[in-house]
Amino acid sequence: MCRGGGSGHSVDAFAVRGGGAVRFFADESERDRYRWSLKERPCPACLAVGFLICHGHLWGYGDGPLRKIRGYRFFCNNRGRRGGCGRTYSIHLARVLPRRQTPAPLLSRFFSLMLSCLSRRRAWFDLGTGVRLSTFYRLWEALCRSAMEIRRRLTQLVAPPAPDLYTDDLHWTIAHLERAFDGQDCPVSAYQRHFQRPLLV
Numbered sequence: 001m002c003r004g005g006g007s008g009h010s011v012d013a014f015a016v017r018g019g020g021a022v023r024f025f026a027d028e029s030e031r032d033r034y035r036w037s038l039k040e041r042p043c044p045a046c047l048a049v050g051f052l053i054c055h056g057h058l059w060g061y062g063d064g065p066l067r068k069i070r071g072y073r074f075f076c077n078n079r080g081r082r083g084g085c086g087r088t089y090s091i092h093l094a095r096v097l098p099r100r101q102t103p104a105p106l107l108s109r110f111f112s113l114m115l116s117c118l119s120r121r122r123a124w125f126d127l128g129t130g131v132r133l134s135t136f137y138r139l140w141e142a143l144c145r146s147a148m149e150i151r152r153r154l155t156q157l158v159a160p161p162a163p164d165l166y167t168d169d170l171h172w173t174i175a176h177l178e179r180a181f182d183g184q185d186c187p188v189s190a191y192q193r194h195f196q197r198p199l200l201v
């Protein structure tokens with residue numbers, strides 16, 4: 001059992017805190033606003049202002065055969081006499097699970113099915129996806145590793161549901177996630193966008 005709790009501070013989407021890099025755009029329009037304001041933004045690594053430039057896309061596969069844009073790279077320009085530090089950083093789209101191919105909306109649907117049927121195999125079957133069952137077993141294991149931290153962050157937004165309504169910590173965590181982002185099409189994306197952190201480690 002890994003019951004979490006506690007409190008913390010909410011995260012402004014594109015604040016640079018302690019030199020840490022921001023990580024998620026809600027969508028392409030948010031990316032565009034970010035790009036238009038690059039010259040006024042500090043580098044997440046060296047904090048110098050005025051040297052950030054776009055540095056290409058992050059490509060990858062989702063639940064289909066076609067490569068898709070997963071995010072964007074930015075470069076702190078040190079070429080010529082420019083005063084940047086030469087480092088790059090990346091920002092993913094919130095519908096992407098970093099280091100995983102499964103799209104966040106598919107994981108949100110899987111979570112929703114798990115709340116009603118409890119069996120991973122049954123939820124996967126009802127999902128009707130071409131993604132392998134073993135992928136969802138691995139995602140479930142990742143949720144187990146991440147659940148305490150997820151609940152700690154969610155508690156900043158909303159109190160968890162009563163734990164005795166759920167069979168285990170992971171179902172309780174999913175219910176807390178859905179409560180925190182009630183009305184959102186994809187609670188997993190909403191979590192990543194709000195906290196600027198990947199849902200799963």
Ligand SMILES: [Zn+2]
Binds near residue numbers: 044045047086
């Ligand atoms: Zn820099």
